[in-house]
Amino acid sequence: GAGVSQSPSNKVTEKGKDVELRCDPISGHTALYWYRQRLGQGLEFLIYFQGNSAPDKSGLPSDRFSAERTGESVSTLTIQRTQQEDSAVYLCASSSLVGGVYGTNEKLFFGSGTQLSVL
């Protein structure tokens, strides 16, 4: 497809289980972001991949969260030992440009998100 694809669209899991969320960015996009949107809150930055550079992991809320990306393709976000507070919509976005000193001109293309519910 032409857009950012995320799977699954919905995931219900039990507390303590591990989950893996997948993001397929737009082909050719070097930048990939993961965001989290908890109910009633704004979007929270989690992690950023740019080409072969070391990812910016500064937004990951705990060491239970990790993400990988193979080259400039698929990314997986893994949450280990899920907690109820992990329940949220997890959004992936990709873009083709990197901003410079004067600001970014990149346009982010967002996936539809994965609704994660931890019971």
Place this chain on the structure above:
Amino acid sequence: AQSVTQLDSHVSVSEGTPVLLRCNYSSSYSPSLFWYVQHPNKGLQLLLKYTSAATLVKGINGFEAEFKKSETSFHLTKPSAHMSDAAEYFCVVSVLGNTDKLIFGTGTRLQVFP
């Protein structure tokens, strides 16, 4: 540090009346600013963006926003609301640097009544 504040969590208007969604930002640099819209059960869509060019930015669906440096504001407006405008709107500031992170506001829910 960069930050963005959306002053209203909910805004309600009647169809055909003007829309004003307020956003203030804080940035050590000349920022890049965006407005995104999120319709129910859909992904985020870029409405418009400001990147140090014209201060009045026109976006899709009749929306526009004006960058006012003196007021550190980037309010979103539309002259006449339509029922289809009902959605969640996010004001976003770009964090300069190697990673160019986007910092999202908490969102404003726009309701449009007939």
